[in-house]
Amino acid sequence: xxxxxxxxxxxxxxxxxxxxxxxxxxxxxxxxxxxxxxxxxxxxxxxxxxxxxxxxxxxxxxxxxxxxxxxxxxxxxxxxxxxxxxxxxxxxxxxxxxxxxxxxxxxxxxxxxxxxxxxxxxxxxxxxxxxxxxxxxxxxxxxxxxxxxxxxxxxxxxxxxxxxxxxxxxxxxxxxxxxxxxxxxxxxxxxxxxxxxxxxxxxxxxxxxxxxxxxxxxxxxxxxxxxxxxxxxxx
Numbered sequence: 001x002x003x004x005x006x007x008x009x010x011x012x013x014x015x016x017x018x019x020x021x022x023x024x025x026x027x028x029x030x031x032x033x034x035x036x037x038x039x040x041x042x043x044x045x046x047x048x049x050x051x052x053x054x055x056x057x058x059x060x061x062x063x064x065x066x067x068x069x070x071x072x073x074x075x076x077x078x079x080x081x082x083x084x085x086x087x088x089x090x091x092x093x094x095x096x097x098x099x100x101x102x103x104x105x106x107x108x109x110x111x112x113x114x115x116x117x118x119x120x121x122x123x124x125x126x127x128x129x130x131x132x133x134x135x136x137x138x139x140x141x142x143x144x145x146x147x148x149x150x151x152x153x154x155x156x157x158x159x160x161x162x163x164x165x166x167x168x169x170x171x172x173x174x175x176x177x178x179x180x181x182x183x184x185x186x187x188x189x190x191x192x193x194x195x196x197x198x199x200x201x202x203x204x205x206x207x208x209x210x211x212x213x214x215x216x217x218x219x220x221x222x223x224x225x226x227x228x229x230x231x232x233x234x235x
Contacts, residue, residue, distance in 0.1 A: 014087040015077075015131070019096055019177070021169045024190065026091045029139060034089040042090040044069075044076040052138065058105075063115040066102045067122065073097055074126055094130060100124040100172045104165075132182035138173070145191040146170055148171035 018030040027043060035042035048054075048068050054061040066221075073094040098120065106116040146167065175183050 014131045016089045016135045017093045017133035018091050018137050018139065019093065019173070020140065021173050024139045024141050024145070026139060029137075030159065031090050033137075037087070037089070038088040040088050042076050042088045044072050044090070044092055054111055058110045058182075061104045062110040063112075063119060066097065066105060066111070067084045067119060069101070070094055070097045070119070070123060070126070074130065077130055088131075093133065093136075094123065094181070095132075096176070099176050101222065102173060104168060134183060136177070136180060136183055138177045138185055138186045138187045140174075140177075140187050140189050141170065142189060142191040157173060185226065 016033065018026045018033070020026050030043070031041055033039075043158040048065055050061050050068055054065040073092060076090060077094070100115065102111065102119055102123075105111045106113075111119070177187060
């Protein structure tokens with residue numbers, strides 16, 4: 001069993017977060033998992049009054065757009081703040097917004113050091129009052145899928161993604177999940193045709209964590225996850 005499972009006891013088995021870079025299939029995966037578990041799906045509202053302005057002038061509006069997204073994530077998680085709330089599967093988290101997207105914009109010079117420090121102050125305060133997920137499922141794209149996403153996602157965005165930008169986001173996700181300490185992380189390697197490798201070989205140990213979350217035997221959890229993955233990510 002992986003070391004992060006040993007000795008770990010969740011505070012409340014009510015929240016699975018799905019993480020992954022743009023275009024990897026998070027919403028479809030989350031929908032399938034929520035349906036299979038009988039849990040509530042929470043997809044944060046993506047409308048942002050600053051987004052159009054950000055696309056016209058990123059350096060002027062990046063801070064405002066990211067702060068608005070951060071508060072949207074908080075609103076989406078508010079239903080888990082009380083004991084007895086519905087168990088949730090959610091897409092995105094406040095952690096990704098701050099430690100990947102806001103960081104990336106700061107490193108690109110689009111958020112100043114002063115604004116970035118203000119943003120991090122808000123983020124750290126939110127981290128102190130928000131319950132972390134019970135489990136984070138990270139959808140990790142293969143190099144071949146990253147190339148496919150650059151073409152597919154880039155053509156749908158205005159302005160489009162540059163290849164280096166999406167590749168950098170993937171690097172930040174890898175670093176972030178390696179260092180994530182708020183809960184266990186279950187990483188799933190995926191390409192455009194679905195998960196890479198057999199489910200039994202990939203998830204035998206990790207599914208002990210999913211079993212904790214859904215109150216099932218690890219073998220049952222493995223079967224559930226395997227079916228969801230193939231249903232949601234298969235081409």
